[in-house]
Amino acid sequence: MKARPPVSKTIEVISYLVLVSALTAEALSMRFNLGLALLPGAVIFGWSQIGGL
Amino acid sequence: MSSTTVGLALGAIGESFVEKVSDGPRLYLIGILSLILALREWKLLQFSIPEFKRQTEKTWAHEFGPEVASAMWGIHIGLGFGTRINHGGFWVLVAIALGFGSPKYGAILMLTYWLARTLPVWVAPTLLDSTSEAMELPGAALLQGRLFERMVGIGLLSTAVIAFVGAARVASLV
Numbered sequence: 001m002k003a004r005p006p007v008s009k010t011i012e013v014i015s016y017l018v019l020v021s022a023l024t025a026e027a028l029s030m031r032f033n034l035g036l037a038l039l040p041g042a043v044i045f046g047w048s049q050i051g052g053l
Numbered sequence: 054m055s056s057t058t059v060g061l062a063l064g065a066i067g068e069s070f071v072e073k074v075s076d077g078p079r080l081y082l083i084g085i086l087s088l089i090l091a092l093r094e095w096k097l098l099q100f101s102i103p104e105f106k107r108q109t110e111k112t113w114a115h116e117f118g119p120e121v122a123s124a125m126w127g128i129h130i131g132l133g134f135g136t137r138i139n140h141g142g143f144w145v146l147v148a149i150a151l152g153f154g155s156p157k158y159g160a161i162l163m164l165t166y167w168l169a170r171t172l173p174v175w176v177a178p179t180l181l182d183s184t185s186e187a188m189e190l191p192g193a194a195l196l197q198g199r200l201f202e203r204m205v206g207i208g209l210l211s212t213a214v215i216a217f218v219g220a221a222r223v224a225s226l227v
Contacts, residue, residue: 034080034215034216034219035153035158035161035162037215037219038149038162038212038215038216039161039162039165040208040211041142041145041146041208041209041211041212041215042146042162042163042165042166042169043165043166043168043169044142044169044204044205044207044208045140045142045143045145045146045166045169045205045208046165046166046167046168046169046170046172047169047170047172048139048140048142048201048204048205048208049138049139049140049142049143049170
């Protein structure tokens with residue numbers, strides 16, 4: 001039976017997909033919203049700070 | 054609430070000088086800062102980032118009870134500057150809040166950061182078997198330090214790209 005990928009790997013891949021899709025959507029959008037485009041980064045940066053609680 | 058206050062303050066500070074520097078250079082500076090910090094996450098550059106080397110006080114739970122302590126932890130973490138800063142992404146958010154010069158946007162940005170930062174602590178007790186295991190979550194997460202470095206590195210790189218794209222658009226509109 002094929003082993004499931006570790007949760008951390010799955011989370012990492014999802015994070016990348018969120019960032020790339022946000023970036024692509026904003027880059028392709030006619031109404032480039034800089035503020036909105038930068039918000040996914042805030043999610044990633046905040047979530048990665050768990051060790052600093 | 055403390056995070057929105059910090060965001061409002063940063064935006065207000067930025068607002069006071071935002072008219073002195075045009076949009077393009079501000080965005081390029083944010084992009085360059087993001088790139089430098091991304092290189093740090095990938096260990097291609099090595100330097101320390103400014104931080105207070107302290108964490109929230111675990112003893113508050115004994116002193117004030119769990120509910121009051123939770124609120125105090127939330128406020129303390131929300132300040133952003135008051136606890137350890139493991140990755141450079143936080144400083145890019147500060148630069149963005151200053152650079153946009155909008156208190157409202159600064160508050161939204163810092164609130165988003167705070168929500169993402171505290172979300173694992175809210176969610177952990179529902180996913181783990183016991184409260185004691187939930188308390189161990191930050192330590193367990195630190196074992197995945199390289200994972201977070203890679204994620205923040207990619208986040209910083211994408212932030213840099215967005216800032217450069219924004220700067221180019223501003224230039225094309227002039």
